[in-house]
Amino acid sequence: MKKHFQRFRVRSTTAALAVLFAANAWAVDPFTVRDIRVEGLQRVEPGTIFASLPFRIGEQYNDEKGSAAIRALFDLGLFKDVRLEVSGDVLVVVVEERPTVAEVDFSGMREFDKDALRKALREIGLTEGRPFDQSLADRAVQELKRQYINKSLYGAEIETTLTPVERNRVNLTFTITEGQPARIKEIHVNGNHAFSESTLRGLFELDTGGWLSWYTKSDRYSRTKLNADLETLKSYYLARGYLEFHIDSTQVAISPDKQDISITVNVTEGEPYVVTGVRLEGNYLGKDDEFKSLVTIQPGEPYNADRVTQTTKAFTDYFGKFGFAFAQVEARPQIDRAKHEVGFVIAADPSRRAYVRKVNISGNSRTRDEVIRREFRQFESSWYDGDRIKLSRDRVDRLGYFKEVNIDTSDVPGAPDQVDLNLSVTEKPTGSLQLGAGFSSADKLSLSFSIKQENAFGSGNYLGMEVNTSKYNRTIAFTSVDPYFTPDGISRSIDIYHRSSRPYEDQGGNYRLVTSGAGLRFGVPFSEVDTVFFGGALERMTIEPGTNIPAAYLAYAEQYGYTSNVVPLTVGWSRDSRDSALTPNSGRYQRVSGELGVAGSGRYLRTNYQFQQYVPLSKKFTLAFNTELGYGKGLGGQAFPVFKNFYSGGLGSVRGFEQGTLGPRDVTGSVIGGAKKITLNGELVAPFPGAGNDKSLRIFGFIDAGNVYGENDKMDLAQMRASTGVGLSWISPVGPLRIAIAHPVRKFAGDRIQKLQFQIGTSF
Incomplete structure (x- = not known):
């Protein structure tokens, strides 16, 4: 029987409807396929079609296979x-x-980077060279709208335009009308009695705006920020005795024109509770007294949720010290609502002891695994030790290569006594450019810069170059540091430098002090926080005579020659416990260094000590202190080399005075530095008005004092210069920027004053 020509066609947005249509309307009798032809292909290979068909030539065809x-x-x-x-x-x-x-483009976009969006669309399959899918385009539009809402741009409108081009291609354009961001017009807290509404609103990162809102964007609504503010509000009450405080509801209303937002938070404070006592229950490994010493909950004081959390965490960490990674600690409140009192029973179950099977590292797209692993003090196949794990995390964080460092544990399936450690990092740029500048009547504009890479090629090695173009001080120096020159953590530093300088003076002159050299230094870690440095160098120091050369330099040259070759040996020690290198709020930093000239034409001793202390006054205010002492002395009957003199004044020492102009002067009036130095600094750091708690932008008031003294001079404190002033600190994209306006409050005739100074890349 001859088969009649039959055709069935499917136009559907889903394969299921296509199959249903074909099966019901265009059924055919089964037959054996002699040949298969494909028509309509332009770019797709025929093999792609044949590979998808559920039948081959010579096999039987039926409606079921056609639908498939x-x-x-x-x-x-x-x-x-x-x-x-x-x-x-x-x-x-x-x-x-x-x-x-053919092309994906964005029109009218200002809030987002186009290239970043193109990359995001590429990841979901909407990119050049791929078949156009309307569902992906719709998904992209919805995601864009969500991102604009996160930036308070509720009125943003997005239109998708398809423009056909030759060879069955289309240009996809997202046309965006962003509009103006919605601003928070008012924030209200209802139900508060113990604390004023202004006090509670001051806890929030979100606010109704100020003159600096263009920078902080604190008046732009964000659900994430509001949730964080609500948690801050809750913690504030729970830390002050209000055990039963809770947030009843939160209403966020937007005006019809989508420009103004009102936030209302309804709370129930409850009554303040006093702690009556703490009792331990459970298995404490026979170390009950040691665990009791970790309790920070004090009977007779108001309930404080922070102390309860600190206590339970301290218990968990202490169990971890003995290998009990799965310890369960629970603080159970026993509430007496009639007396407004609460007691606590801390129940503990150490569970089972565990050891670490593997340490997994993720997120380090640039930094090599070995750079991170060598900082670990918790080893694989060793007993779980909570202290070593915390120390490992802190050491990785102190590398300074990562924005975030997080570590957690995961169970090993089928092995109840094993855990894996999972360390995740978020990398940050480790190269930096540091700039410094100053203005004065003598030096006019002096510039200095340095460029460094703290994690060169992901190896953990440091490479740096420093250049100074000052009229009086010119420097070029190269430094390389390998922090793990040996597997035990001994570091090696190589320095090559050429410095040309002359002291500040009123009259012109072309004499110079030139120092060229190279040094090798090693650092030996004696503990987790202490490092001892030692090394040596070869230096060639030259006095280049010229007009107006100070008599002190001529006297030194006549006695020891215009060129001196010196072999200095160095030794030093440092300890750093600051919570941050950029914006420290607490902790201490100490550094001691000594340099001894042992060979060549110079015999001398030069020492330096620096001490910094940061005292947190509150969440927003910090007191910072800095002390630096320097001492030098000639040995073997020789004078202290003029090349090694200390200088003071200006950035990094006593602000308000020109850089390096304090201290002894020659008979000609030229500043020549000295063999003794003292510098004292004090700062009160606070948030910039209108910037909320943003630590990247802060102001500070300061008091500086210091001076430099000659080798045979008495360190007379009455001769110290002092200044006071205010400044601005900003963590800029190229490094920490500090601007200071200083007023000398103790000065002497002939002192050079420089009231405005700024610098990028230093602290004090």
Whole structure:
């Protein structure tokens, strides 16, 4: 019986509807396929079609296989229309390809980076060269709207435009009308009695705006920020005795024009509770007294949720010290609502002891694994030790290569006594450019800069270059540091430098002090916080004579020659416990260094000591102190080399005075430095008005004092200079910027004054 020509066609947005349509309306009798032809292809390879068909030449075709074929071809996402035509015993597959995306562009966008969005669309398959999918375009529009809402741009409108081009391609354009961001007009807290509404609003990062809102964007609503503020509000009450405080509801209302936002927070304070006592229950490994010493909850004081959390965490950490990674600690309150009192029972179950099977590291796309692993003090296949894990995390964080460092544990399936440690890091740029400048009547504009890479090529090594173009001091120096020159953590530093300088003086002159040299230094870690440095160098120091050369330099040259070759040996010690190198709020930093000239034409001793202390007065205010002492002395009957003199004044010492102009002067009036130095600094650091708690932008008031003294001079404190002033600290994209306006409050005739100074890349 001759088979009649039959055709069935499917146009559907889903394969299921296509199959249903084909099965019900265009059924054909089963037959053996003699040949298969494909029509309509432009870019898709025929092999892609044949590989998706559920039958081959010589096999039997039926309606069920036809439906499966249509569904498989639609699932490829390459076609917008598929037809199967049967002519005798030949099956013809007719397809209409989807247009491919020729270009993706954005119009009217200011809030986001176009390249970053193109990359995000590429990850979901909406990019140049891929078939266009309307569902992906719709998904992209919804995600864009969500991102704009996160930036308080509620009125943002997005339109998608498809423009056909040759060869069945389309240009995809997202046209965006961003509009103006919605601003927080008012914030209200209802139900508060113990604390004023202004006090509670002051806890929030969100606010109604101020003159600096263009920078902080604190008046732009964000659900994430509001949730964080609500947690801050809750913690504030719970830390002050209000055990039953809770937030009833939060209403966020937006005006019809989508420009103003009102936030209302309804709370129930409850009554303040007093702690009556703390009792321990459970297994404390026979160390009950040691655990009791960790309790920070004090009977007779108001309930404080922070102390409860600190106590339970301290217990958990202490269990971890003995290998009990799965210890369960619970603080159970026993509330007496009639007396407004609460007692606590701290129940503990150490569970089972565990050891670490593996340490997994993720997020380090640039930094090598070995750079991170060598900082670990918790080793694989060793007993779990909470102290060592915390120390490992802190050491990785102190590398300074990462924005975030997080560590957690995961169970090992089938091994109840094992855990894996998972360390995740978020890398940050480790290269930096540091700039400094000063203005004065003598030096006019002096510039200095340094460029450094703290994690060169992801190896953990440091490479740096320093250049100074000052009229009076010119420097070029190269430094390389390998922090793990040996597997035990001994570091090696190589320095090559050339410095040309002359002291500040009123009259012109062209004499110079030139120092060229190279040094090698090693650092030996004696503990987790203490490092001892030692090394040596070869230096060639030259006095280049010229006009107005100070008599002191001539006297030194006549006695020891205009050129001196010196072999100095160095030794030093440092300890750093600051909580941050950029914006420290607490901790201490100490550094001691000594330099001894042992060979060549110079015999001398030069020492330096620096001490910094940071005292947190509150969450916002910090007191900072800095002390620096220097002492030098000639040995073997020789004078202290003029090349090694200390200088003071200006940035990094006593602000308000020109850089390096304090201390002894020659008979000609030229500043020549001295063998003794003292510097004292004090700062009160506070948030910048209008910037909230933003630590990247802060102001500070300061008091500085110091001076430099000659080798044979008495360190007379009455001769110390002093200044006071205010400044601005900003963590800029190129490093920490500090601007200071200083007023000398103790000065002497002939002192050089420089009231405005700024610098990028230093602290004090």
